[in-house]
Amino acid sequence: MAVRLGYDAALLGRVCERFAQRVMQCLRRQVRRERGLPSVRSLAAGVLIVVQRFKSDLSLFVHLHALVTDGCYLAHTDGEPEFLRVESLGEPTLLRVLSGLHEDLGDDELDELDIDDGVAACLALGATRAVRPAAPAARVAPMTVSAHGMQLHAATGVDGRDRRRLERVCRYLLRPAFAEDAVVALADGDVRVHFKRPTRAGATSTTMSRQSFLARLCALVPPPGFHMVRYYGVLAARHALRPAIVPQRELEPAPKQLAMFLPSGELERAATSLAAIGEQCRERTPSTISWARLLARVFSVDITRCARCGGPMRVVAAVTDAREIAVLLHGARGPPVPSPPGQLSLLP
Numbered sequence: 001m002a003v004r005l006g007y008d009a010a011l012l013g014r015v016c017e018r019f020a021q022r023v024m025q026c027l028r029r030q031v032r033r034e035r036g037l038p039s040v041r042s043l044a045a046g047v048l049i050v051v052q053r054f055k056s057d058l059s060l061f062v063h064l065h066a067l068v069t070d071g072c073y074l075a076h077t078d079g080e081p082e083f084l085r086v087e088s089l090g091e092p093t094l095l096r097v098l099s100g101l102h103e104d105l106g107d108d109e110l111d112e113l114d115i116d117d118g119v120a121a122c123l124a125l126g127a128t129r130a131v132r133p134a135a136p137a138a139r140v141a142p143m144t145v146s147a148h149g150m151q152l153h154a155a156t157g158v159d160g161r162d163r164r165r166l167e168r169v170c171r172y173l174l175r176p177a178f179a180e181d182a183v184v185a186l187a188d189g190d191v192r193v194h195f196k197r198p199t200r201a202g203a204t205s206t207t208m209s210r211q212s213f214l215a216r217l218c219a220l221v222p223p224p225g226f227h228m229v230r231y232y233g234v235l236a237a238r239h240a241l242r243p244a245i246v247p248q249r250e251l252e253p254a255p256k257q258l259a260m261f262l263p264s265g266e267l268e269r270a271a272t273s274l275a276a277i278g279e280q281c282r283e284r285t286p287s288t289i290s291w292a293r294l295l296a297r298v299f300s301v302d303i304t305r306c307a308r309c310g311g312p313m314r315v316v317a318a319v320t321d322a323r324e325i326a327v328l329l330h331g332a333r334g335p336p337v338p339s340p341p342g343q344l345s346l347l348p
Contacts, residue, residue: 005062020047020232043072046235054177102148125215
């Protein structure tokens with residue numbers, strides 16, 4: 001099933017959606033019972049799901065990490081929503097989540113999964129493992145339940161006012177498959193991957209061939225169209241309560257400038273229109289990152305700085321003609337024009 005979730009976008013989306021709905025359903029019912037509310041219609045919770053595809057040994061293992069609100073928001077018609085925290089949340093609630101998810105997905109008919117031959121070869125090569133000692137029986141952690149072939153762990157809690165710890169949790173959810181210093185190339189050609197913490201069997205690293213290492217990396221790359229971060233409930237983009245819950249970006253204050261004269265008549269109307277245009281420009285935020293920033297972020301090359309003097313550079317012109325490019329770069333004539341298709345050049 002882990003391989004299936006790694007390459008079946010429809011199944012993965014259905015699992016994420018049904019899991020989020022079951023979690024929010026249990027939270028809303030729990031808040032209604034604790035607060036004595038007549039209905040759950042005015043209650044809304046939020047779930048952030050991050051799909052991870054890797055294990056500590058870089059093998060393909062699709063699992064979900066979820067950041068869930070520990071309560072629900074109560075919508076008011078005449079004011080901001082009120083947050084109602086869940087006072088008691090036990091393992092029976094987690095079992096109901098898994099049971100409901102099993103009911104939602106148990107009767108689904110799965111079609112035959114069509115995987116590319118190269119991807120299938122990478123999966124087969126990356127699945128080879130070294131013989132490891134048997135791990136001792138693990139102690140069941142609190143707020144951890146297992147049912148219907150699934151496991152749910154909900155023992156980690158973060159106070160929303162502790163922004164630094166919340167950021168650490170979010171960074172953990174979005175972390176890459178391995179750290180740069182955790183992979184070491186050995187002298188015999190193999191690759192050793194160090195674990196973040198020892199396993200239950202006491203292993204701190206695993207060794208594999210370079211072919212197996214590259215095959216596992218290829219298997220960890222999600223196919224096109226796979227959304228690795230998903231938002232549900234009040235955290236969704238189109239939820240009515242999202243603008244009142246999610247912190248908004250603070251706009252930069254307008255630059256202060258002393259008036260040179262008192263506006264009147266046409267000058268006053270012109271000043272008002274210019275002020276309105278300035279406000280619109282300040283509120284407009286870029287939706288994409290420029291190529292200069294992408295190059296500086298990926299390759300540490302800042303093309304906006306001169307390599308000789310270090311001063312700032314600006315765009316002078318955009319040249320797309322091959323002859324003009326050759327003249328600017330080499331000061332010579334452009335490259336030869338290829339012959340039309342279907343004609344052969346006669347050699348003397």
